[in-house]
Amino acid sequence: xxxxxxxxxxxxxxxxxxxxxMLWRHDYTEQFxxxxxxxxxxxxxxxxxxxxxxxxTITVQVEGRDVTCKVRLxxxxxxxxxxxLDTNFxxxxxxxxxxxxxxxxxxxxxxxxILLGIGGVRLLRALNIDxxxxxxxxxxxxxxxxxxxxxKMEQGKSFExxxxxxxxxxxxxxxxxxxxxxxxxxxGELQQMGAYNGLxxxxxxxLGGDPFNMTEAALRLCTVAxxxxxxxxxxxxxxxxxxxxxxxxxxxxxxxxxxxxxSPEINRAFEAGQDIWKPHMKAKMELIEFxxxxxDANLNPEALLVGFARxxxxxxxxxxxxxxxxxxxxxxxxxxxxxVFSGKAHPNxxxxxxxxxxxxxMDQKYKDAVVFLENYNMEIARLLIRGCDVWLNNPVRPLExxxxxxxxxxxxxxxxxxxxxxxxxxxxxxxxxxxxxxxHHQHVxxxxxxxxxxxxxxxxxxxxxxxxxxxxxxRWMDMMRxxxxxxxxxxxxxxxxxxxxxxxxxxxxxxxxxxxxxxxIPSRMQQExxxxxx
Ligand SMILES: *Cc1c(COP(=O)(O)O)cnc(C)c1O
Numbered sequence: 001x002x003x004x005x006x007x008x009x010x011x012x013x014x015x016x017x018x019x020x021x022m023l024w025r026h027d028y029t030e031q032f033x034x035x036x037x038x039x040x041x042x043x044x045x046x047x048x049x050x051x052x053x054x055x056x057t058i059t060v061q062v063e064g065r066d067v068t069c070k071v072r073l074x075x076x077x078x079x080x081x082x083x084x085l086d087t088n089f090x091x092x093x094x095x096x097x098x099x100x101x102x103x104x105x106x107x108x109x110x111x112x113x114i115l116l117g118i119g120g121v122r123l124l125r126a127l128n129i130d131x132x133x134x135x136x137x138x139x140x141x142x143x144x145x146x147x148x149x150x151x152k153m154e155q156g157k158s159f160e161x162x163x164x165x166x167x168x169x170x171x172x173x174x175x176x177x178x179x180x181x182x183x184x185x186x187x188g189e190l191q192q193m194g195a196y197n198g199l200x201x202x203x204x205x206x207l208g209g210d211p212f213n214m215t216e217a218a219l220r221l222c223t224v225a226x227x228x229x230x231x232x233x234x235x236x237x238x239x240x241x242x243x244x245x246x247x248x249x250x251x252x253x254x255x256x257x258x259x260x261x262x263s264p265e266i267n268r269a270f271e272a273g274q275d276i277w278k279p280h281m282k283a284k285m286e287l288i289e290f291x292x293x294x295x296d297a298n299l300n301p302e303a304l305l306v307g308f309a310r311x312x313x314x315x316x317x318x319x320x321x322x323x324x325x326x327x328x329x330x331x332x333x334x335x336x337x338x339x340v341f342s343g344k345a346h347p348n349x350x351x352x353x354x355x356x357x358x359x360x361x362m363d364q365k366y367k368d369a370v371v372f373l374e375n376y377n378m379e380i381a382r383l384l385i386r387g388c389d390v391w392l393n394n395p396v397r398p399l400e401x402x403x404x405x406x407x408x409x410x411x412x413x414x415x416x417x418x419x420x421x422x423x424x425x426x427x428x429x430x431x432x433x434x435x436x437x438x439x440h441h442q443h444v445x446x447x448x449x450x451x452x453x454x455x456x457x458x459x460x461x462x463x464x465x466x467x468x469x470x471x472x473x474x475r476w477m478d479m480m481r482x483x484x485x486x487x488x489x490x491x492x493x494x495x496x497x498x499x500x501x502x503x504x505x506x507x508x509x510x511x512x513x514x515x516x517x518x519x520x521i522p523s524r525m526q527q528e529x530x531x532x533x534x
Contacts, residue, residue, distance in 0.1 A: 069119055110193045135173070168511060186212070280480070309380070394453055400421040
């Protein structure tokens, strides 16, 4: 989602950029809920009509065998072509590599990473694209660094020289403090798969340690790295403190593509200073209608509607609000609040699937007050982040690196009700443009966080959110406007990409050793989230 919004912003600003990715034959997963309430995955065979064949192929070696990849092209972003590597075509014996995003074990995974990283660089050479800056979006792409080193060694450079020169061409974004998001591989498996790509054990271990950590290697292969919010910057710097020889980690907060996510009617009304309740109600009715068609639930347009849509990962705590049934039951029974959920679990994540099963149980228990929409995708996301009144976010701190769905909600006047983590540390102000559930992420253990957050959630819901919604509509609308005002530039992908340019790409192009220009906003990096009065 983020990479897509980023490419759209690059297109809007007419930047000279190309994107490189993979063409997943079966996409990620389509996930539905079975009769027994348990989510199951299906993998339709997509015809990607809009994807063109460039006629160009490149070759990488996997397990000692040549693998031919077609280079496909998505050209709907005009000046920003997106090239997709594809091994899934008639006659190919390696279709398995680009079959499924989360298809298999480490064997498939490493093959995919060879294709993306090493194949990605070869694709640029095959297309004769002259590159100033390589941007590794998460550790998955890190083998591109190994390919850049190999190329230089082939021209006679030493490993050290090749590494140093490569480092000056690369920037890196780290996206998550969650353990599973920072992949490690055994050297045995990397070598056997062909990921060494001409380097030896000592060289690979110098880059990524043993076991080979993709994030560590990327940090050692870049001029500068970034975390995706100010708070995540603090977390990432402390998390990787023990790793020597890395580029510095700065913060560039994520942003979302406003024309994709903000309702045009809300936009028009906001810009013209007109009533935004009407376009808000229109978006709410569209969501309610969608829910009725897909679940038979009759949501009440006059009652408060709280939305929560996330990947179903444990740390996001989708079920937190249900954990004290004596508090939540009367609110749901009386129709004071209605909850609408959506989300997919990672296909191999049992815990995530349990979370969905539990949400589905709540949907069945509170027929017209709780709704779970299956198969979370962009269409459902768009309906939700436009059509709810409130957007709930309560991950375990400090695990949410940024979070972007709350930004999408904010720019539609859907008010965030959130713990302070990720982007929220620099976003909504309590009682002005949303509601915050804690002061600043102190290092409180998760058990204690569950208790604190649950209490704070009910307190703010019953003392502030519910009374404002039902008794003070004009204040609510002021808050909606404040939310749009706070978010529509600050959390746009336009702002994000400008910062990437100013703080990272320029630094590579000018080949500077240190950040010097005053507008490079060191204060932004030091900024602590503002305190608030609850
Ligand atoms: C925005 C979006 C996401 C990412 O949301 P986060 O809050 O950053 O987790 C995921 N899936 C879909 C369909 C989205 O629209």
